[in-house]
Amino acid sequence: MKKHIFISGRVQGVGFRHFTKKNAEALGVKGWVKNLPDKRVEAIFQGSEEKVDDLIQRCKKGPVASFVQDIKVRDAKDETVYKSFEVKL
Structure with missing residues (x-):
């Protein structure tokens, strides 16, 4: 299964990507x-x-300093098979 996620709220500058x-x-x-x-x-x-x-x-809970307002989840359309989890800059 592969999902494409968009998270909004106070989710930058609070360690969300590392979390x-x-x-x-x-x-x-x-x-x-x-x-x-x-x-x-x-x-x-x-x-x-x-x-x-x-x-x-x-x-949906996020790290302590975050505030998640909304999460949009949909099926991912890309065909890439990922071998690890990375933080993109």
């Missing part, structure tokens, strides 16, 4: 996360349905 990477690696989810110029965070999560759903739930 996402740490949790993705703990769950064995592959993909990437990055900040967007419009202050949202974008990510691709690839893994089993259960683990991807778990990571999405963790991102």
Whole structure:
């Protein structure tokens, strides 16, 4: 399963990307996360349905200093097979 995620709220400058990477690696989810110029965070999560759903739930809470206002989740259209989870700059 692969999902394309957009997270909005206070999600930049609060360690959200590091939080996402740490949790993705703990769950064995592959993909990437990055900040967007419009202050949202974008990510691709690839893994089993259960683990991807778990990571999405963790991102709904986010790190302590964050405030997640909204998460949009859709099926990812790219065909890339990710081998790790990375923070894109």
